[in-house]
Amino acid sequence: MQNEVIAYKKGQNLVDTQSINPQEIPNSKEILFDNSDDSLEVIRHSCAHLMAQAIKEIYKDAQFFVGPVIEDGFYYDFRIQEKISDADLKAIEKKMQELAKKNMKIEKINSTKAEVAARFADDDLKQEVLLRIPDGEVSIYKQGDFEDLCRGPHLPDTRYLRFFKLTRVAGAYLGGDENREMLTRIYGTAFADKESLKAYMTMIEEAKKRDHRKLGTELKLFTFDEEVGAGLPIWLPNGSRLRSKIEQRLFKAHRVRGYQPVRGPEILKADAWKTSGHYDNYGENMYFTEIDGSEYGLKPMNCVGHIKVFQNDVRSYRDLPLKFFEYGVVHRHEMSGVMHGLFRVREFTQDDAHVFCTPEQIKDSVIEMLGFVDDIMKSFGFEYEIEISTKPEKAIGDDAFWEAATQGLKDALDEHNIAYGIDEGGGAFYGPKIDVKILDALKRKWQCSTIQVDYNLPDRFDLSYIDANNEHKRPVMLHRAILGSFERFIGILIEHTAGELPFFVAPTQAVIIPISENHVAYAKEISKKMLEIDIDTEILSKNESLNKRIRNAEKMRVPMILVIGDEEIANNSVALRDRRDRKQYNLTIEELISTMKEKLSEVHF
Known part of the structure; x- marks a missing residue:
């Protein structure tokens, strides 16, 4: 079956063999x-239907909602009287294997929306799906005695479906609306060969060990x-030290690159959000309240505050590019079913910046930003890829703005021979963007850094600067975040390093272990000297064996790990164990201070 034709691609659209005419x-x-x-x-689209067919054979009362393909796999949402757990997945997989071996042809049936509505008249979930489908031709895919509404594409038959795995059971609100009923959702994945499936499952097992929620607790x-509430992380002392170290380094990195620190309020009048377009285009993701008879909205982004900083003074072309940055706390209304540790939260802090420049300065500004991104990602050990995301379906501004902004990004990358992909329709509602997708140790992609070109907000807020001819001109606004958010980036970093965080941001960089009570005072002296050079330490002086305390430090x-006893006190030294380099050696206090300073200076951004 390898290298057999299973579908075709017309432009950006996938078309299955059931849908394409021979002349096409x-x-x-x-x-x-x-x-x-x-x-x-x-x-994976076909495997989702195979899973649904197997579920229907085992659980006769099952009713199905939607079963889309997602990154790395697929899922299906369905209603069922029984409670299904992960323990039931093997039985469903076994039934899927039985069905796949029947080599059932997968047929496509084209019909009208009215005919399909009548065909599924007794199925309220199918009626819900139909509400989300535009009027016109509707397709049903059928294999054996199972059929479901679907636009495809699908395989020609089930014989291709051999290497799949169901991964977990979850709950999902109907249509993502937390006020609707909870459906059962089963996730799975599928590949074309056994080796790829095995490699993926090995990666999943390793990912479980690296899960930032598990390590964050440990x-x-x-x-x-x-x-306190879902999606609202509470940072403990260790995590706060980690965040603080990243923030401090990043603050200095911004300053040396000419950025000015600013701070906008976390709550603004709704009128500001109406002017910006957030009210109409992003309002469902915001929190609103009323104060003194006026509507206010918690900020989901920091751009309006930075616009107000720009408007606070008369700006000259000599001031541009003008760079503002802020560690901005933002709030977004996320559904409870999609929140996931630090990766998806309702409150988070962006390392946000906005650069106001002339159109001619876009290229240089974008390249400078990408250099900043490169310095930081390399310091943390991340490889990355770049994509340009173009005009989405829900967008503000006319086509001329979008074309100019998109071309500006392409020109900047092309002139510096920077490779990039295109994400059609993936831009922000106010402008196209460059997205930087980092690759972690398991080769998973994470979208973090973003650079967005915006002609729309300067126009909506009537921003201007005085040019060389003493005339008012409209600036361009570049939105930029490098980490994306501190919360999400830290979650990614934890999983990337399996908790072995880089020395320069580790919450505790050294554990001091006094062999006996007599050595505790010396341990405290060392701890104080370390703190003076920005090294955080912890003293393990509990009444436990030396080996146990070393294991706890591990x-x-x-x-x-610094071990101290009589000999170390006599020699004004420490016995050092470097866990990363797997080395053990003795250092004087002066040599220890020098070593720690050297390690702190290994990273530059």
């Missing part, structure tokens, strides 16, 4: 049965509390 084939690209992105989309970095994933 010469103008289309063949999609072969392999592990390419296009092929996997077809394979390392006492952060916590969540139901009494579990804390602390880079350095």
Whole structure:
């Protein structure tokens, strides 16, 4: 089956063999049965239907909502009287294997919306799906005695479906609305060959060990509390030290690059959000309240505050580019079902910046920003890829703005021979953007840094600067974040390093272990000297064996372990264990201070 044609691509659209006319084939690209992105989309879409068919055979009362392909797999939402757990997945997989071996042809049935509504008249979930489909032709895919509403694409038959795995059971609100009923959701994945599936499952097992929620608890970095509310992280002392170290380094990095620190309020009148377009285009993601008879909105972004800083003074072309940055706390209304540790929260802090410049300065500003991104990502050990995201369906501003802004980004990258992909329709509602997607140790992609070109907000807020001819001109606004948010980036960093955080941001950089009570005073002296050079330490002086305390330090994933006894006190030294380099040696206090300073200076951004 390898390299058999399973579908075609016409422009940006995948079309299955059931949908394409023979005369159209010469103008289309063949999609072969392999592990390419296009092929996997077809394979996984069909595997979702195979899973639904198996569920229907085991649980006769099952009713199905939607079953889309997602990154790395697929899921299906359905209603069922029984309670399904992860323990039931093997039985469903077994039934899927049985069905796949029947080599059932996957048929496409085209119909009208009215006919399909009548066909599924007794199924309220299908009626819900139909409400989300535009009027016109509607398709149903059928295999054996199972059929479901679907736009495709699908494989020609089920014989291709051999290498799949169901990964977990979850709950999901109907249509993502937390006021609607909770459906059952099963996630799974599929590949074209056994080796790829095995490699993926190995990666999943490793990811479980690296889960930032698990490590965040073990390392006492952060916590969540139901009494406080979902999606609102509480930073513990260890996590706060970690955040603070990143913030301090990043603050200095901004200053040396000419950025000015500013701060906008966290709550603004709704009128400001109406002017910016957030009220109409992003309002469902915001929190609103009323104060003194006026409507206010908690900020989901920092751009309006920075616009007000720009407007606070008369600006000359000599001032540009003008760079403002802020560690801005923002709030976004996330559904309870999508929140996930630090990756998806309702309150987070962006390392946000806005650069106001002339159109001619866009290229240089973008390249300078990408250099900043490169310095930081390399310091943390991340590789990355770049994409340009273009005009989304929901956008403000006319096409001329969008074309000029998008072309400006392309020109900047092209002139510096920087490779990039295109994410059609992935831009912000006010402008196109460059997205930087970092690759972690498991080769998973995470979108963090973003650079957005915006002609719209300067126009909406009537921003201007005085040019060389003493005339008012409209600036361009560049939105920029490098980490994205401190919360999400720290979650990614924890998983990337498996908790072995880089020395320069480790919450505790050294654990000091006095062999006996007689050595505690000396340990405190060392701890004080370390703090003077910005090295955080912890003294393990409990009445436990030396080996146990060393094991506890290992579990804390602390880079350095300093053991002190009579000999170390006599020699004004320490016995150092470097966990990262797997070395042990003795250093005088002066040599220890020098070593620590050297390690802190290894990273430059």
